[in-house]
Every structure is written in structure tokens, then in C-alpha cells.
Amino acid sequence: MEYSRSIQMYISQLVEETVREVLGNQSNSGETSGRQKLIVANWKMNMSLQTITSFVEKLTLAHVRSDVVICPSFPYLFPLSELIQKFNCDVELGAQDLHWNESGAYTGEVSAKMLLEADCHYVLIGHSERRDSGETDEMISKKVKQAISSGLKPILCVGESQGQRQIGKTAEVIRKQVLLALEGIEDISSLVIAYEPVWAIGTGLSATPEQAQSVHQLIRKTIDVQYGSISESIPLLYGGSVKPENASGLSAMTDIDGALVGGASLDAESFAAIIRGFERG
Numbered sequence: 001m002e003y004s005r006s007i008q009m010y011i012s013q014l015v016e017e018t019v020r021e022v023l024g025n026q027s028n029s030g031e032t033s034g035r036q037k038l039i040v041a042n043w044k045m046n047m048s049l050q051t052i053t054s055f056v057e058k059l060t061l062a063h064v065r066s067d068v069v070i071c072p073s074f075p076y077l078f079p080l081s082e083l084i085q086k087f088n089c090d091v092e093l094g095a096q097d098l099h100w101n102e103s104g105a106y107t108g109e110v111s112a113k114m115l116l117e118a119d120c121h122y123v124l125i126g127h128s129e130r131r132d133s134g135e136t137d138e139m140i141s142k143k144v145k146q147a148i149s150s151g152l153k154p155i156l157c158v159g160e161s162q163g164q165r166q167i168g169k170t171a172e173v174i175r176k177q178v179l180l181a182l183e184g185i186e187d188i189s190s191l192v193i194a195y196e197p198v199w200a201i202g203t204g205l206s207a208t209p210e211q212a213q214s215v216h217q218l219i220r221k222t223i224d225v226q227y228g229s230i231s232e233s234i235p236l237l238y239g240g241s242v243k244p245e246n247a248s249g250l251s252a253m254t255d256i257d258g259a260l261v262g263g264a265s266l267d268a269e270s271f272a273a274i275i276r277g278f279e280r281g
């Protein structure tokens with residue numbers, strides 16, 4: 001009797017060790033990070049007053065569980081905020097940009113204070129479409145500082161071009177973009193980073209989960225070297241042709257904590273399907 005109990009204990013110990021070993025080896029999938037999934041819609045210069053109403057209504061009915069943020073064009077922030085309250089929709093608002101100064105003679109710009117008044121909690125900074133229009137790393141860094149000091153959560157966008165990837169410069173470009181954007185910033189507890197390879201944006205050509213994971217790992221490592229263990233709590237989103245079909249594959253990667261979705265976020269059903277994909281992954 002005693003003998004069979006110790007065999008049983010030995011077997012269950014062995015099973016436990018094997019399970020631990022298998023899980024330990026699955027560094028790229030299935031591991032629980034403890035980070036809540038965050039799915040962000042970047043509507044860019046799209047939608048209308050009419051379409052945002054039906055969008056919020058449909059998204060509310062989809063009853064998604066993840067943290068969801070919608071970043072509309074500036075004029076839609078206030079009506080969207082009202083719709084979110086009206087339908088009791090569990091999403092937060094983000095802006096697509098901000099200025100680094102508090103106020104002044106900056107025609108066409110929007111301040112952090114104005115975004116907070118419009119009920120924004122997040123703000124995209126350094127999107128490649130803005131970098132393309134002349135936004136420099138220095139401007140991006142000032143915007144990140146302004147967002148953090150004002151109480152907005154910056155979603156810092158980084159990503160390499162196709163040419164940079166082809167000549168093997170991806171790691172160098174990403175590390176540089178991250179470090180320059182965070183130069184002189186001590187408190188990064190509210191930071192979110194989105195990895196968006198430029199060649200995957202709006203092209204239908206998404207990075208594979210493995211390609212994205214390897215850059216996300218590099219970003220986390222870069223933050224770790226500079227800031228230590230807080231790197232483990234920074235949400236890292238992937239963006240670039242995210243669709244319902246590739247969401248769960250991306251989400252299964254250890255360092256992919258959510259998505260920044262462009263085109264596929266314009267339709268409430270496809271956006272909800274992406275959110276569900278991330279919840280499954």
C-alpha cells in the first residue's frame with residue numbers, strides 16, 4: 001500500500017515536471033503573460049457622423065471582454081464620447097495625435113488638455129503616416145513626454161520600412177525609434193508601444209506571428225535594459241493588416257498583447273471578430 005502510494009506520488013511529480021518543461025519551452029505560444037489584451041481601432045481619416053452611430057450600437061451588442069480603444073478623427077471625439085455613454089459601450093477614446101505644447105499659436109494643432117476634455121485616455125504618437133509627413137524622432141519624444149505628463153496614455157508607434165527589413169536593419173531601426181522616443185522620460189508606466197511594420201500597413205500583407213513576436217521580444221528587451229522589470233507590464237500591440245483571420249495566431253504569441261487595427265476597424269463586425277480572435281489566442 002505504502003509502496004503504491006509512493007509510486008503514485010513519483011508519477012504525479014514526473015507529470016508535473018514534464019508539463020512545466022513543455023510550458024517552459026513554449027516561449028512563443030500559449031504562455032500567460034498576465035497582461036490584459038488591448039485592441040485599438042485607428043479610424044484614420046475615415047467614418048462619418050452617421051457611420052459612427054451604427055458602429056457603436058453594433059460593437060455594444062458584440063459584448064467583447066478586452067480593453068478596447070477607438071481613435072477617431074478629432075471632430076468625432078465629442079459625438080463618439082456621447083454615443084459611448086448613450087449605448088453604455090465599454091470602450092475608451094483615443095486621439096490620433098497631439099501637440100507637445102500646452103497652448104498657443106499652433107494653427108491646426110490639438111493640445112493634451114483639449115483631448116482630456118474630450119474624454120480621451122489614449123493618444124497615438126509617431127504613426128508611420130505622420131512620420132511620412134515629416135514628424136521626427138525629436139518631435140515624437142516631445143509628444144510622448146507631453147502625453148505622459150498630462151495623464152494621457154501614449155501609444156508609441158514604431159516600425160521599419162520594407163527596404164530596411166530587406167537589408168537586415170529591422171532591429172537597429174526599431175531600437176533607435178524606441179530609445180529616441182523615450183529619451184529623458186523616467187516614468188513609462190502608462191506607455192503602450194505598437195509595432196507596425198510599414199510594409200504591412202494597409203497592404204493586406206501582415207507580418208507572420210513569428211516575425212511580429214521576434215520584434216516584440218526585441219522591444220521588450222530594449223525597454224528592460226533601460227528601465228528594468230517594468231518592461232513586463234508594457235502592452236505591446238501589433239499593427240499592419242490585422243484581420244479576423246490572423247488575429248488569434250498573432251495573439252498566441254507571448255509578447256503580442258493586442259492590436260492596432262486600421263482598415264478592418266472601420267466595420268464593427270470585423271472589428272469585433274478581431275477582438276474575439278485576440279481573446280481566444
Ligand SMILES: O=C[C@H](O)COP(=O)(O)O
Nearest residue numbers: 042201202240241262263
Ligand atoms: O494604425 C493602424 C495601422 O496603420 C494598420 O493599418 P491597417 O490595419 O489598415 O493595415
